[in-house]
Amino acid sequence: MGVGRPPGLRASRAGRRIAAAGLAALLATSLAACVQSQREGGGGRSMVFGAAGAPALFDPFYASDGETFRVTRQMMEGLVGFKPGTAEVEPALAEDWESSADGTEWTFHLREGVEFHDGTEFNADAVCANFERWYNQTGPGQNAALSYYWIETFGGFASDDEPSLYSSCEAPDSSTAVLKLTRSSSKFPDALGLDSFSIQSPTAMEKYGADEVTARGSSFEYSEYAKQHPTGTGPFEFDSYDESNQSIVLRRNENYWGEKAKLDRLVFKIIPDESVRKQELLSGGIDGYDFPNPADISGLRDQGFNVQVRDPFNILYLGISQRSNPALRDLRVRKALAYAVDRENLVEANMPDGAEPAELFYPDSVDGYPEDVKKYPHDPQRAKQLLREAGHQDLTIEFWWPTQVTRPYMPDPRGIFNSLSGDLEEAGINVEPVSKPWNGGYISDVNQGKAEVFLLGWTGDYNSPDNFIGTFFGSTQNQFYTEPAPWGGELADRLEAADREADPAAREEMYTEINRSLKSEYLPAVPLAHSPPAIVTSSEVEGLVTSPLTAERFAPVSLRQ
Structure with missing residues (x-):
């Protein structure tokens, strides 16, 4: 079924936006007062950064989420x-x-x-x-x-x-x-x-x-x-975590072995709502935040804020589980999905400036990236032909997308879903939408192979093919083919062999061949886009160097006097 807008929805949404904006402004005013007190109370120069979530702990070994690492990497x-x-x-x-x-x-x-x-x-x-x-x-x-x-x-x-x-x-x-x-x-x-x-x-x-x-x-x-009591060697050390005020305070390590931090204190203010983070920046309550809405970037720049766009080191893909819908085990059906989606339009309509359509499951800066892989240009008629050949011309799929989340590779999940579902329906594929909160069932269900077709992605942790395709496909039990596809074990074995290869040249050639096979023989998912996530700071912030890994360190940062 199509995903359209019911009559009258435009006005009601506008009303909700006005109400939400008023609430955001009220919250921002309250938070700004609290943060200003924190900024001035400790003496010296302090930077306040708006964090999207609270860390569960400060021991990075037990962590896997970006908001925890944003804090711990300043200390460790x-x-x-x-x-x-x-x-x-x-x-x-x-x-x-x-x-x-x-x-x-x-x-x-x-x-x-x-x-x-x-x-x-x-x-x-x-x-x-x-x-x-x-x-x-x-x-x-x-x-x-x-x-x-x-x-x-x-x-x-x-x-x-x-x-x-x-x-x-x-x-x-x-x-x-x-x-x-x-x-x-x-x-x-x-x-x-x-x-x-x-x-x-x-x-x-x-x-x-x-x-x-x-x-x-x-x-x-x-x-x-x-x-x-987290204890590392880094340029900042732990001071306090006020859970009631939702703020984490780090102080400069005066005995640091390298160049000391320029800030006396670094405060992370936890503000889950992106619109409230924006209002706090506008009011001066915080000095910066991550992942601004792409629609806000131009306006923030016009108001004098410094918006830096990182180099894209991520992938958004259309995942295809071969567990619950037998039709998706047919390579011709998976190829039909690839021909159905219009990646060029997706990037133009739903991604920030600098985003690019993806041909592979990692950026071309990573080893083993061949230019001569099988390509799937937008071709609804070719998709329909493949579905007829496979005997699935009346294909119906559940298409899952996440709510309550913004990811570097997926800035607008609803908009991305709407764009792609329209493409699939144009190719004659019936779409049954399924949406769940990111941390309210979406990720756990996707990882168990319950979602038939789904939106997901990855930001690279380091520059290695294994960190991308080894993570995605290096097991016969994963979100794509939880009940192994005929080639699932073969692909996992090839990935392990490439990871084991000690000779860099031989290893790169192995990954090159695996990438060719991923697009022509296997197609467990459809690469969609590489998106450059942004970070925004006030005009007073100097010295912030962005990271394609979204792993910024704040020790070199200072505030203009």
């Missing part, structure tokens, strides 16, 4: 980091490193004279203590909801039967840490720049029981360390 550092403005790996707590020829042994030469916020010395023993902590997680700590990035990167733990990429960590001297792997992996060393693998103080973690996590139904109760 890993062995490696990413060069500002790029996805290129660079030294952090390790000054340099080298690997064995077979890629199974990595030697990291550590910075000397570095201390954790509690005064504990940073050295090789501290590095190995962190790796051993991660590998030896038990009970709730092994839950994928907590140790997501460990499982995605390293696999199993010491006490389970799942194979692990991690073998051991040795400290031959205080400034040398040797990490041993069970096999070579394309993830290294870049994956060690993930926020979850930040090196934290062994002293503080032991003192405040960092691993004391207990399950509470579908949620978890975290340790005193995770809630009140």
Whole structure:
């Protein structure tokens, strides 16, 4: 069925917009007063950033969400980091490193004279203590909801039967840490720049029981360390979290080993409503926020705000589950969906400036990107022909889209859904809309393969094909073919073999061939668009360097006097 506008809806929506704007202005005025008090109360120069959500904790190992990492990456550092403005790996707590020829042994030469916020010395023993902590997680700590990035990167733990990429960590001297792997992996060393693998103080973690996590139904109760005493080596250190006032305060680390932060304090004000974040920026209550509505960007610039658009390092795709609708197991039907969608129109009508139609499941800046893949230009007649050949000319699909969410790759889920559902119906495909809140059933149902056709995407964590297509398709049990497609095991095996390949040139060719197969032989989903997410700050903010990984660090930031 079509998704149209019932008569009279325009006026009622306008009324709701006026009411919402009034409420947003009222909330912004109240919040601005609270934030101004925070800004002035601590003395010195403070920046207030509007965060879209509250972190559940401040121990990055147990986290997987962007709002938690936005805070913890200001306090924590890993062995490696990413060069500002790029996805290129660079030294952090390790000054340099080298690997064995077979890629199974990595030697990291550590910075000397570095201390954790509690005064504990940073050295090789501290590095190995962190790796051993991660590998030896038990009970709730092994839950994928907590140790997501460990499982995605390293696999199993010491006490389970799942194979692990991690073998051991040795400290031959205080400034040398040797990490041993069970096999070579394309993830290294870049994956060690993930926020979850930040090196934290062994002293503080032991003192405040960092691993004391207990399950509470579908949620978890975290340790005193995770809630009140996160301890890293970064340019900011934890000051306070006022849950009633929804604000997190970090203060400058005066003993930082590198260039000290220019701000005295960094405040994250939690404001879930995007319209309220905008009103707070306009009123001066905050100094910046992330992911402004693309429709607001031009107006914000006209009013003198600094809107920076990051380079796109993400993918929006039309997912196709082969579990609940047998018709979608036919390659001809999946190709019909690909011909049906008009990606050019989608980008023009629903994406911010700088967005591009996607041909593959990651940007062309990532290794293994071939230009000669199978392409599916918008062709409704070709889609209809394929459906007839497959015997599904009366195809009906459930098309799922998420509510209560804005993602870097999906700035307007409703608008994107409307655009694509119109394309599908033009090709003779009957669409049954299904919408659920992002954290109210959408993600969990999609991940279990319950959605037939759905909107989803990914922002890259680091520059590696495995971080994109390995994450999507590297298992025979995933959202696309929860009951394995005939080629599901073959694709998973090919992805694992590419990840294991130690020779970079051979590995890149393997990924190139996999990408060709993804578009011509498998087509488990349809790549749609790469979208450049924006971040906005007041004209007083200087020195903010945007990250294609949406992983900005605020230490270089200052406020114009």
